[in-house]
Amino acid sequence: xxxxxxxxxxxxxxxxxxxxxxxxxxxxxxxxxxxxxxxxxxxxxxxxxxxxxxxxxxxxxxxxxxxxxxxxxxxxxxxxxxxxxxxxxxxxxxxxxxxxxxxxxxxxxxxxxxxxxxxxxxxxxxxxxxxxxxxxxxxxxxxxxxxxxxxxxxxxxxxxxxxxxxxxxxxxxxxxxxxxxxxxxxxxxxxxxxxxxxxxxxxxxxxxxxxxxxxxxxxxxxxxxxxxxxxxxxxxxxxxxxxxxxxxxxxxxxxxxxxxxxxxxxxxxxxxxxxxxxxxxxxxxxxxxxxxxxxxxxxxxxxxxxxxxxxxxxxxxxxxxxxxxxxxxxxxxxxxxxxxxxxxxxxxxxxxxxxxxxxxxxxxxxxxxxxxxxxxxxxxxxxxxxxxxxx
Amino acid sequence: xxxxxxxxxxxxxxxxxxxxxxxxxxxxxxxxxxxxxxxxxxxxxxxxxxxxxxxxxxxxxxxxxxxxxxxxxxxxxxxxxxxxxxxxxxxxxxxxxxxxxxxxxxxxxxxxxxxxxxxxxxxxxxxxxxxxxxxxxxxxxxxxxxxxxxxxxxxxxxxxxxxxxxxxxxxxxxxxxxxxxxxxxxxxxxxxxxxxxxxxxxxxxxxxxxxxxxxxxxxxxxxxxxxxxxxxxxxxxxxxxxxxxxxxxxxxxxxxxxxxxxxxxxxxxxxxxxxxxxxxxxxxxxxxxxxxxxxxxxxxxxxxxxxxxxxxxxxxxxxxxxxxxxxxxxxxxxxxxxxxxxxxxxxxxxxxxxxxxxxxxxxxxxxxxxxxxxxxxxxxxxxxxxxxxxx
Numbered sequence: 001x002x003x004x005x006x007x008x009x010x011x012x013x014x015x016x017x018x019x020x021x022x023x024x025x026x027x028x029x030x031x032x033x034x035x036x037x038x039x040x041x042x043x044x045x046x047x048x049x050x051x052x053x054x055x056x057x058x059x060x061x062x063x064x065x066x067x068x069x070x071x072x073x074x075x076x077x078x079x080x081x082x083x084x085x086x087x088x089x090x091x092x093x094x095x096x097x098x099x100x101x102x103x104x105x106x107x108x109x110x111x112x113x114x115x116x117x118x119x120x121x122x123x124x125x126x127x128x129x130x131x132x133x134x135x136x137x138x139x140x141x142x143x144x145x146x147x148x149x150x151x152x153x154x155x156x157x158x159x160x161x162x163x164x165x166x167x168x169x170x171x172x173x174x175x176x177x178x179x180x181x182x183x184x185x186x187x188x189x190x191x192x193x194x195x196x197x198x199x200x201x202x203x204x205x206x207x208x209x210x211x212x213x214x215x216x217x218x219x220x221x222x223x224x225x226x227x228x229x230x231x232x233x234x235x236x237x238x239x240x241x242x243x244x245x246x247x248x249x250x251x252x253x254x255x256x257x258x259x260x261x262x263x264x265x266x267x268x269x270x271x272x273x274x275x276x277x278x279x280x281x282x283x284x285x286x287x288x289x290x291x292x293x294x295x296x297x298x299x300x301x302x303x304x305x306x307x308x309x310x311x312x313x314x315x316x317x318x319x320x321x322x323x324x325x326x327x328x329x330x331x332x333x334x335x336x337x338x339x340x341x342x343x344x345x346x347x348x349x350x351x352x353x354x355x356x357x358x359x360x361x362x363x364x365x366x367x368x369x370x371x372x373x374x375x376x377x378x379x380x381x382x383x384x385x386x387x388x389x390x391x
Numbered sequence: 392x393x394x395x396x397x398x399x400x401x402x403x404x405x406x407x408x409x410x411x412x413x414x415x416x417x418x419x420x421x422x423x424x425x426x427x428x429x430x431x432x433x434x435x436x437x438x439x440x441x442x443x444x445x446x447x448x449x450x451x452x453x454x455x456x457x458x459x460x461x462x463x464x465x466x467x468x469x470x471x472x473x474x475x476x477x478x479x480x481x482x483x484x485x486x487x488x489x490x491x492x493x494x495x496x497x498x499x500x501x502x503x504x505x506x507x508x509x510x511x512x513x514x515x516x517x518x519x520x521x522x523x524x525x526x527x528x529x530x531x532x533x534x535x536x537x538x539x540x541x542x543x544x545x546x547x548x549x550x551x552x553x554x555x556x557x558x559x560x561x562x563x564x565x566x567x568x569x570x571x572x573x574x575x576x577x578x579x580x581x582x583x584x585x586x587x588x589x590x591x592x593x594x595x596x597x598x599x600x601x602x603x604x605x606x607x608x609x610x611x612x613x614x615x616x617x618x619x620x621x622x623x624x625x626x627x628x629x630x631x632x633x634x635x636x637x638x639x640x641x642x643x644x645x646x647x648x649x650x651x652x653x654x655x656x657x658x659x660x661x662x663x664x665x666x667x668x669x670x671x672x673x674x675x676x677x678x679x680x681x682x683x684x685x686x687x688x689x690x691x692x693x694x695x696x697x698x699x700x701x702x703x704x705x706x707x708x709x710x711x712x713x714x715x716x717x718x719x720x721x722x723x724x725x726x727x728x729x730x731x732x733x734x735x736x737x738x739x740x741x742x743x744x745x746x747x748x749x750x751x752x753x754x755x756x757x758x759x760x761x762x763x764x765x766x767x768x769x770x771x772x773x774x775x776x777x778x779x780x781x782x
Contacts, residue, residue: 049684104558111553162505163502164491293432293440298689298690316500355692356746361692368687
């Protein structure tokens, strides 16, 4: 696997999406009895647990809606999307309209709405599904959920927030990062002032407030004054998160025709990758402490599927938007690592969790956090970004 | 390291406690300025973070009170205990009297009282310190905290509980397990009916309700009817937890003169050890799924200091109480693993976190969860259990 041309990568990613990954989820995940999807799938695709996690229900419904919209209007893909949309719609929300974190297979609530990203991925799903199906009830719901997310932004965990108020207020990178993607996803449904204001806010948060201008490292948590906090939370780096955010920024740059923003996103993305890359064993670390202290996360040195897939997307888009040859060189390196370690040639789809040395730690294809999302979305994005070939 | 006599082990554990481990914490942890202890200590003992976690404040104050009571009434040990007691007493509790999870170094609350084990270890500390110092205010507080723990038992997380009520009510092993130790700790301070009732309840929970009678495996979570739940939580095994609970049971058996209980605890302990032992790389796994499915815990295959130290205590006590030669054979095996991998001959004390292969994953000596507790308590317990030599 080397010295391929961009369009050869593009073809591999397209073929793998349509012939390997999507068929895996079509075959193993739908729950035609209760609605929704099973995501706890073992190496072969067998269901080993039936709980339904709302992040993954929303993400899979979005994914099949995207395929219908962007690849081919196949009725079975629309039906697959609808399966998750109906389940979310029937069982997903509490009396406030907030989304639970998980449900039983039949849809009874298991874990309370403590996690606003359930709502983010539900909005993403309803928006895309509503657009492709033409069912206005779902686009309306998407807008309503989006507005409620903006309202909850200051305290997204609500009463489940365990931080004592006032002692050490910190803000977290994840929500502005996800909003920068969600806002573009829902763009056609939202008032344009709301879109522009949200994008402006996201760009400022992501590209300025969470960034250390000296090192160009992106931090997971900052003080309310956008300063470094010398605490476990404040020192935390999550290179995969930061790299994923950079391709969201490239998408905004493209939408706005802002080449400066694209160039800056590529520069920052490459910095996270240099810092996050494990020079001894290859792969990108999950968590690091910016001062080199021991992080609290025991899984800090593990290699996770989504980190590597989002890195491939960011590199492909970086190449597409800037032609920077470093992007293509890094793409080749990360591609070889990821396809050599995560991809399962025997049973299809990708492993999710490797140890530091790149050995499989858990051989599941799906679980509480891994579903039909990062693998197919990244395959789709790389396919499209590299389709046009050499720049 | 092999074919030692029990009293030789005993001497090693005693010497290591008094000449290596306790001096490490005496030198590096006290915060004489603000009170309390620093526990985030790097390999050399340098403070790398100043937050104070209440589990560890209570546990260290208890540890030094125990040394004063059981080893030697040294004034500096009492002062060290008092340092944590005053800090807990001044800053530890919210307006309900519940203990925060963490504080800044100055004592400002950081994380709310969502975790009842902060209260358990505070009660343990106040009780022991009150007894050895003769300051009745602390023994009174210990009794009050203990009563409040019993009141909160049905919903220990209070409003921070994220489980939706009623869908899948499960009970967790940790609280009855910890109560079985705490109740003996506070025995002399509590009404005897309360002690006997609490011990009876704990024995029933631990030895019957959380145990699968076929396999003798101890489960972390059971239904309210004491049944297996075929869910992530219900399938979860934590061999270190179960093994530690078995030495708590042996202590109760000794206190009650109940040889049958001691024998049963040894039998169950050995089963967890056989199941939990990593036959490929040695050491005891952190988490397992009882059906062999992928656990949710990414750290499942790591080797943790406390698991191995509590196993050594359980084996030493098992040998002391039953003379079972399997206990001594296992002791030797676990001893060789633990002293070869966790003990740090260069800088003293023990590493906390190894990867599956036994390589150091984080070289800290203390952090959010590791303080002055499992290492010194286990060294003390093994010293005392094996002191009398061969049975």
